[in-house]
Amino acid sequence: MESVLQTLGALPWWAYILLFLALLAFRDIFLQxxxxxxxxxxxxxxxxxWLESIGPEMRQYFVAxxxxxxxxNRIERGWIYASAKKENNYEGFGTDRDIYAHQHIFVKNAMIxxxxxxxxxxxxxxxxxxxxxxxxxYNKRKKPFRPASVINVSAMSFGSLSAAAVESMNHGVRxxxxxxxxxxxxxxxxxxxxxDVVFHFGTGYFGVRTPDGNFxxxxxxxxxxxxxxxxxxxxxxxxxxxxxxxxVLPGAKITKEIAEIRHVEMGKDVLSPATHKAFRNIPExxxxxxxxxxxxxxxxxxxxxxxxxxxxxxxxDLMKETGKGPDFITVDGGEGGTGAAPPxxxxxxxxxxxxxxxxxxxxxLERGLTERIVFIGSGKLGFPAKAAMxxxxxxxxxxxxxxxxxxxxxxxxxxxxxxxxxxGVATQSKWLQSGINVPLKSERLAQYFKSFRKEFLExxxxxxxxxxxxxxxxxxQVNVDDDYLSSDxxxxxxxxxxxxxxxxxxxxxxxxxxxxxxx
Ligand SMILES: Cc1cc2nc3c(=O)[nH]c(=O)nc-3n(C[C@H](O)[C@H](O)[C@H](O)COP(=O)(O)O)c2cc1C
Numbered sequence: 001m002e003s004v005l006q007t008l009g010a011l012p013w014w015a016y017i018l019l020f021l022a023l024l025a026f027r028d029i030f031l032q033x034x035x036x037x038x039x040x041x042x043x044x045x046x047x048x049x050w051l052e053s054i055g056p057e058m059r060q061y062f063v064a065x066x067x068x069x070x071x072x073n074r075i076e077r078g079w080i081y082a083s084a085k086k087e088n089n090y091e092g093f094g095t096d097r098d099i100y101a102h103q104h105i106f107v108k109n110a111m112i113x114x115x116x117x118x119x120x121x122x123x124x125x126x127x128x129x130x131x132x133x134x135x136x137x138y139n140k141r142k143k144p145f146r147p148a149s150v151i152n153v154s155a156m157s158f159g160s161l162s163a164a165a166v167e168s169m170n171h172g173v174r175x176x177x178x179x180x181x182x183x184x185x186x187x188x189x190x191x192x193x194x195x196d197v198v199f200h201f202g203t204g205y206f207g208v209r210t211p212d213g214n215f216x217x218x219x220x221x222x223x224x225x226x227x228x229x230x231x232x233x234x235x236x237x238x239x240x241x242x243x244x245x246x247x248v249l250p251g252a253k254i255t256k257e258i259a260e261i262r263h264v265e266m267g268k269d270v271l272s273p274a275t276h277k278a279f280r281n282i283p284e285x286x287x288x289x290x291x292x293x294x295x296x297x298x299x300x301x302x303x304x305x306x307x308x309x310x311x312x313x314x315x316x317d318l319m320k321e322t323g324k325g326p327d328f329i330t331v332d333g334g335e336g337g338t339g340a341a342p343p344x345x346x347x348x349x350x351x352x353x354x355x356x357x358x359x360x361x362x363x364x365l366e367r368g369l370t371e372r373i374v375f376i377g378s379g380k381l382g383f384p385a386k387a388a389m390x391x392x393x394x395x396x397x398x399x400x401x402x403x404x405x406x407x408x409x410x411x412x413x414x415x416x417x418x419x420x421x422x423x424g425v426a427t428q429s430k431w432l433q434s435g436i437n438v439p440l441k442s443e444r445l446a447q448y449f450k451s452f453r454k455e456f457l458e459x460x461x462x463x464x465x466x467x468x469x470x471x472x473x474x475x476x477q478v479n480v481d482d483d484y485l486s487s488d489x490x491x492x493x494x495x496x497x498x499x500x501x502x503x504x505x506x507x508x509x510x511x512x513x514x515x516x517x518x519x
Contacts, residue, residue: 035049067096072402081407083455085447103480107389107463110463121509129505131374132502139324145515153181153399153404153445157185159258164438170192173196174195179197182197189261200236204262207261209262213270220295224296224297232299235301235303237302239305239336240335240336243304245341251269302328303376304330305350306357307356309360325369331357339416381398392475405425409425
């Protein structure tokens, strides 16, 4: 033994490298059968796997041009990062976009824009931009709610996001007057930092479930009673990235904390089925909405990605017939994000936002129901010009998920499903999330929302309006083809949105149902 150690000690440094490579080659050829490439090309085969693993970063940093990447290109990400840090978010020298490209949108500016009167609330607060409609007003819910911000945090649960990320977002919405949608994972302590909350549940009924996995109205009622920050309830029918796809929360991932928040047992796999147990058809869905609204006093809405329209038609007909229905409808686009989804779903199931929303809105418009509903849009809408398009089409409020993640440091590594998020945003690793400075990131989310609202107001004023709810389909032009180059939204989608009753932003400031901490 001593002589072996002596021989090893006498070896030069390069001999160790050779020895290591020889052992690696031996292992590649004789000890592993999982990888053909490393078996056939020992040692160098590893390079392929390594290069493949760092490929996305290489392309993102060095190869891709400013407008090339998806889901969000460098210019879009840069605008969010700069806005969140209150840095210079302008671009110099003019646009680098091909403004004749298919689907490019233009906001039509007025000859002379809207001028703020001296006593206008935006003179004092250039970020004040609440929703023009009150959620739950039509259905006379006991506690109607006017979101104090037109941009809000979309459904993302504690579980898919880290505790530090959820906490940063909740402080951030508190600071910016927005609301925070809980996502499917229940109401965690990190959602209780003072921001307005929209409680969201899906087929797993996390946080409001019976031991056998059904929906518990009693638990829902108690949750709302204990948590006055909950301002509305959203029933998830589907989301754009994976409509109709259930999920499994592996027992191994269920910590004591998650078990308590979600009302599930520790150590046992938990299934989120593909469909709901609490209702099987549209009349039962309507019934559920009414019982939750009745029991809690809160506005209740539904979230869905749009594909076939027949059941939506049935819902609209029933709403007309009964005078009841959801207080809000969140329409998610097929381009929407997720913590994890099979590519076949993410890429192909459900329509992109503009197609889905326009067909759905038209359906409610034809039945004279649009005034009763607050329409919420999500699907890469967290940019002022895209928001202008969405408002022109009939949206009243925007929800953002990935844009909110980016504002607190997400670098679009696209590995949310691996628990290895390098930015600590979409991971449960204590080490990775310890890099998140919660007070700083809260400020960033708040600042992104404020910068968004300020720029959105500026675009609105340029178009001659005081509030974006005044945008019409004729105010936005979209490139449709080469010969008939562009057309307004009204001609492209074949409807004109219902005018939203609007008096003044000053009036909204004094509204008793206004969320946030304005009063
Ligand atoms: C990490 C992550 C988790 C999500 N979790 C949920 C969820 O629990 N329920 C849901 O309806 N949508 C969920 N979504 C979808 C978003 O709420 C949103 O509808 C979609 O990402 C589109 O918005 P965006 O383009 O601004 O990201 C999630 C998205 C992400 C990125």
